[in-house]
Amino acid sequence: MKFKVDEIYDEGLDFEVFETKQCFDIDSPDCSLTEDVKVQGKLDKTGFGIRCQGWLETSLSASCSRCLGDFGFTVKSRLRVHFMPKVEVDDPENEIELSELDIEQEFYEEGQIDLSTPVRDLILLSVPQIRLCDKGCAGLCPQCGINLNEKKCGCKIDELSDPRLAVLQKLKDKFK
């Protein structure tokens, strides 16, 4: 996902690219890309560097945090990156004050910017920490481990193991 800076003209450069899912190396049992990644947007020259604004779209497969079953979902996220030319940090003449922008900052060198890293970061950020195959996922039985979305089991869950229920149980006993 590389673009040559001198191919970005004053009016900017509109782009639409597909990158194969293998390029991003997001492939774990917990979470993997199932489709190629589409990125579209516009590159503009700013005073200091190159601004990229656009969207990425792709699909992933993840395992549910409750029932551990695999499920697929799509991600569509806004991509905003500002690329600055890389400068030697030990040369104070070249030091550029990084402005407080609410967007990701990247550096570029050799006259080309590379969207691969910010796109990969954004895909990973777009995956929720708690992933549920369904809001109402019943999860696994804590005793026998059966997937309660598929089958019911005969396990009697010890209600007293939940401290809130234990309090209720005590109250009930009182009024017997």
Ligand SMILES: [Zn+2]
């Ligand atoms: Zn689930």
Ligand SMILES: [Zn+2]
């Ligand atoms: Zn059970």
